[in-house]
Amino acid sequence: MIGVGNGSDQILDLILSNFASKQTRVLTSNPTFGFFEERCKLYSIPVTAIPFSSDMTLDVKEFLKVSKNADILYLDSPNNPTGFQFQKNDLQKLVKSFDGLIIIDEAYGEFGDFSLSDMVKSQENLVVVQTLSKSFGLAGLRLGYFIANKKFTDAFNQVLQYPYPISTLTIESAILALEQSAQMKDAVQIIKEERKRIIENLRKYDTFEVFDSKANFVLFDAHGSHKRVYDALIEQGISIRKLGKIGKHDGCLRVTIGTKEMNSKFLLAIRDLLG
Ligand SMILES: Cc1ncc(COP(=O)(O)O)c(C=O)c1O
Structure with a gap:
């Protein structure tokens, strides 16, 4: 249930370029992770972005309301650049209510209060993205990964990422890093x-x-x-x-x-x- 990429940037890029089009409606927050926003622009994918309130928090009710019209939900949890993270039960509620593809980007997850990775077992449309770039301080290694249902990871690994996605040097260094968790x-x-x-x-x-x-x-x-x-x-x-x-x-x-x-x-x- 795991897929890897050259940084989580590449994972986000491959998901967008293969699973989204000009007709796909993406829902996210404003601000959100800049690279994701730029990639949507590059592929002309229409984005609806719910703004942060003046105390730099997001209102989950707004998302629940607007999510009915969206195909892909992208949230960085915690958010870059605000540092905001939804309460766990709010985010779980949002994820459970959404039928489209859900990308929860946990690049900064280790610094936050919780991860949603456990939810991928029951939630087939959920992709939780993580990376060695932040908590491990290894951004130069370019090792991102995601957790999702096996059908999704198989398609990603065997088709989108085929045949040699990650260098041997990266793999071996990442194994060493994970041993130092x-x-x-x-x-x-x-x-x-x-x-x-x-x-x-x-x-x-x-x-x-x-x-x-x-x-x-x-x-x-x-x-x-x-x-x-x-x-x-x-x-x-x-x-x-x-x-x-x-x-x-x-x-x-x-x-x-x-x-x-x-x-x-x-x-x-x-x-x-x-x-
Ligand atoms: C929210 C978020 N996701 C993903 C990334 C990309 O990380 P990487 O491609 O190094 O794994 C960043 C980096 O700034 C980020 O802020």
């Missing part, structure tokens, strides 16, 4: 603690609106000062992501949780600037 879990635990520290510290500044996150990054709206904050950090050798406008929030920045030392350096730089 305990180390990955320890690192994820530290990242979760550090995420809490960063959120709490950033919330001390009135200038910032800081959103909860279930991923290994934190999104915050620095309003009018986002360019100043971004540039000041760059001067100190700290590179965060300048996202700008997301919905009603016009100064969004996204900081990835680093090592304890890196995070302290980031928080000190913010204090020097605003404290």
